[in-house]
Amino acid sequence: xxxxxxxxxxxxxxxxxxxxxxxxxxxxxxxxxxxxxxxxxxxxxxxxxxxxxxxxxxxxxxxxxxxxxxxxxxxxxxxxxxxxxxxxxxxxxxxxxxxxxxxxxxxxxxxxxxxxxxxxxxxxxxxxxxxxxxxxxxxxxxxxxxxxxxxxxxxxxxxxxxxxxxxxxxxxxxxxxxxxxxxxxxxxxxxxxxxxxxxxxxxxxxxxxxxxxxxxxxxxxxxxxxxxxxxxxxxxxxxxxxxxxxxxxxxxxxxxxxxxxxxxxxxxxxxxxxxxxxxxxxxxxxxxxxxxxxxxxxxxxxxxxxxxxxxxxxxxxx
Numbered sequence: 054x055x056x057x058x059x060x061x062x063x064x065x066x067x068x069x070x071x072x073x074x075x076x077x078x079x080x081x082x083x084x085x086x087x088x089x090x091x092x093x094x095x096x097x098x099x100x101x102x103x104x105x106x107x108x109x110x111x112x113x114x115x116x117x118x119x120x121x122x123x124x125x126x127x128x129x130x131x132x133x134x135x136x137x138x139x140x141x142x143x144x145x146x147x148x149x150x151x152x153x154x155x156x157x158x159x160x161x162x163x164x165x166x167x168x169x170x171x172x173x174x175x176x177x178x179x180x181x182x183x184x185x186x187x188x189x190x191x192x193x194x195x196x197x198x199x200x201x202x203x204x205x206x207x208x209x210x211x212x213x214x215x216x217x218x219x220x221x222x223x224x225x226x227x228x229x230x231x232x233x234x235x236x237x238x239x240x241x242x243x244x245x246x247x248x249x250x251x252x253x254x255x256x257x258x259x260x261x262x263x264x265x266x267x268x269x270x271x272x273x274x275x276x277x278x279x280x281x282x283x284x285x286x287x288x289x290x291x292x293x294x295x296x297x298x299x300x301x302x303x304x305x306x307x308x309x310x311x312x313x314x315x316x317x318x319x320x321x322x323x324x325x326x327x328x329x330x331x332x333x334x335x336x337x338x339x340x341x342x343x344x345x346x347x348x349x350x351x352x353x354x355x356x357x358x359x360x361x362x363x364x365x366x367x368x369x370x371x
Contacts, residue, residue: 086141086212089219093130093137094170096223100130100230101177117188121320121335124192125342128199128316129226129309131174135167135200136305137219139207142166159208167204171197188323195316202312206305214294217278218301221271225302225349228270232263260341264348271302271349272356279357292361299357303350310343 104123143163147154175193209215232239236259243262245255275298283290317339321332 086144086216089216090137090141092223093134093219096226097130097134097174100127101174117320117323120188120192121317122338124195124316124320125309125313126230128195128313129306131171131196132199132203132305132309132312133219133222133226135170135203136207136215138170139163139167139204140212140215140219143208144212160205163208164201164205167207168197168201170204171200174200188320191316191319195312199309199312202308213279213282214298214301217275217298218305220278221274221302221353222305224274225267225271228267229263260345264345265352267345268303268349268352269356271353272299272360275299275301275353276357276360292358295357295361296354300350300354302353303346306346306349307343310346314339
């Protein structure tokens with residue numbers, strides 16, 4: 054007598070409490086924040102090397118005035134590097150350590166990364182530039198504070214808005230420095246003459262045109278970055294995301310302006326002679342820089358919003 058056949062499943066039975074086999078993981082899209090941090094650091098290095106002649110060891114009020122004029126460019130570059138390094142550090146460490154992506158931990162990591170960036174830049178100022186101890190201390194403190202503040206800003210979320218704003222800011226800074234490099238022929242093209250009124254008018258026209266073009270560039274780059282991030286993640290951001298990304302470059306320029314004001318005032322206070330005329334020129338430049346930041350903010354935000362609106366489906370009339 055044969056034993057009854059026992060029906061068996063073609064698939065092996067799972068043990069009690071075992072989990073089903075995990076499906077294949079979706080490939081992780083590569084992050085661009087690493088390249089963004091590298092580009093910002095490279096721009097900081099270029100800025101420190103290009104403007105090193107402004108921070109020389111020559112004594113006199115003229116060297117202090119020149120350092121006060123060019124200090125904002127160094128602070129802007131260091132603020133950008135601090136934000137980029139802070140963003141990259143919080144994202145990378147947050148993938149490995151959950152505490153680094155939440156609350157106080159994220160802000161601490163971002164600030165520390167930005168402070169390290171500012172410290173290295175300050176060290177370059179202290180070692181490479183032969184200014185007086187007081188002057189080089191002012192420059193180093195301004196650069197270090199900008200780096201730490203930038204690192205704290207790098208902890209702001211959503212990260213895609215910040216990354217888009219950083220890309221736009223990097224392009225804007227390159228554009229503004231190129232315009233400054235060719236300022237003399239550009240002022241001549243805008244009608245700069247021999248009188249003070251002609252020079253003032255030409256400066257105003259050049260500054261306004263430059264700010265509008267910078268705002269358009271910031272808005273278009275921010276829009277492109279948000280679109281790329283949305284394509285990778287598969288979601289559809291709303292218009293406030295584009296608005297915030299377009300305004301980010303202008304906001305960073307304004308933050309850098311206020312970081313610079315204290316350092317410029319301290320440098321001018323070290324002058325031994327009468328520099329009232331130079332102070333008036335610096336006040337005009339500072340006002341122009343603040344206006345540029347405001348124009349870039351509004352034009353960039355409007356540009357991204359309009360670009361987003363053009364992608365919406367048109368209403369069909371019955």
